[in-house]
Amino acid sequence: MRPTALITGASRGLGAAIARELAPTHDLLLGARRPESLQPILAELPGAVGWPADLTDNGAVAAAAAGIERLDVLVHNAGAVELGPVAETPADVWRRMFEVNVVAVAELTRLLLPALREANGHVVLINSGAGIRANAGWGPYAASKFALRAFGDTLRLEEPALRVTSIHPGRIDTDMQRDIITTEGGEYDPDQFLRAGTVAGAVRAAIETPRDGHPTEVILRPIAR
Numbered sequence: 636m637r638p639t640a641l642i643t644g645a646s647r648g649l650g651a652a653i654a655r656e657l658a659p660t661h662d663l664l665l666g667a668r669r670p671e672s673l674q675p676i677l678a679e680l681p682g683a684v685g686w687p688a689d690l691t692d693n694g695a696v697a698a699a700a701a702g703i704e705r706l707d708v709l710v711h712n713a714g715a716v717e718l719g720p721v722a723e724t725p726a727d728v729w730r731r732m733f734e735v736n737v738v739a740v741a742e743l744t745r746l747l748l749p750a751l752r753e754a755n756g757h758v759v760l761i762n763s764g765a766g767i768r769a770n771a772g773w774g775p776y777a778a779s780k781f782a783l784r785a786f787g788d789t790l791r792l793e794e795p796a797l798r799v800t801s802i803h804p805g806r807i808d809t810d811m812q813r814d815i816i817t818t819e820g821g822e823y824d825p826d827q828f829l830r831a832g833t834v835a836g837a838v839r840a841a842i843e844t845p846r847d848g849h850p851t852e853v854i855l856r857p858i859a860r
Contacts, residue, residue, distance in 0.1 A: 637661060638661050638662070638754070639661060639662045639663075639664065639705065639706055639754075640661040640709070640710060640842075641703070641747070642654055642657070642665055642666060642710040642712055643666040643690060643710065643713035643743070644666065644712040644713030645663075645665035645676060645712065646665070646667040646673050647676070649761065649831045649834055649835065650667075650712040650713070651676045652835035653710055654676055655680065655832075655835065657838075657839060658680045661707070661708065663680065663684065664683075664684050664686040664703075665680075665683050665685055666686040666687070666690075667685070667687055667713075668687065668688070668690070669687060670687040673687065687699075690713055691734055691735060691738075696739070696742060700746040703747060705753045705754050706747055706750035706754055708756060708757045709743075709744065709756065709757070709758045709759070711740045711744075712761045714735060714736050714761065715736060716732075716776045717731065717775060719772060719774075720772055724774060724775055728775050729778070732775040732776055733778075736779035736782075737782045737786060740760065744758060744790065751797055752796060752797070755796050756798075757797065757800065757841075757842055758790065758799045759800050759841065759842065760786070760787045760799070760801045761802050761838075762780050762784055762801045762802060763776075763803060764803055764804065764805045764854075765780045766781055766783060766803055767854070769781070784801055787800075787801045791851065798844075798850070799851070800841045800850045801853070802838060802852075802853045803852065804829055804834045804855045805828070805855060805856040805857050806828045806829065807830070807831055808828040808830055828857050834855060837853050
């Protein structure tokens with residue numbers, strides 16, 4: 636029986652790249668907020684199954700998770716970023732960053748713990764370099780990623796039968812990165828960033844680590860090309 640992996644935020648960018656990496660070896664559940672956004676990746680990967688759910692809607696997430704009885708891999712890739720200085724960032728931005736990047740992750744993990752325990756599964760948290768070091772203008776996002784790292788550390792201790800890996804990539808060449816560079820007022824140069832496939836390969840390598848090893852953190856930084 637092939638292992639099953641659920642990947643959130645799988646419709647494009649890094650999530651889609653992770654799906655491509657795991658498709659040869661795993662049965663895939665691919666998550667996104669809207670079913671239609673999953674159509675391109677589902678067409679590309681025959682056999683993958685869409686798992687549409689708004690991760691900030693607790694009822695919708697509970698309903699979507701209810702039918703999963705065994706889960707080998709849970710990749711938390713969905714997330715959001717909003718930039719701005721503390722002096723200009725209202726409370727609703729802080730709440731939104733934590734709701735998407737931390738609370739939604741914690742709740743989906745909680746709901747799927749029985750399925751993960753059944754498989755002695757692996758939880759992969761796509762974090763960020765901002766989860767290790769905060770920079771000016773990145774306050775709410777970095778704070779949420781620091782909190783996500785703490786969540787992973789806690790889960791690892793509380794669920795010793797599971798493996799929990801935090802992935803901390805630097806900036807990745809994705810559509811989201813283009814939006815960030817636009818917000819920062821810079822010129823986009825994809826050669827300055829990691830390729831999504833490179834980060835997806837690191838995720839696959841962590842998952843494929845033999846069971847006697849526990850890859851707790853993976854840190855990737857781009858090399859200027």
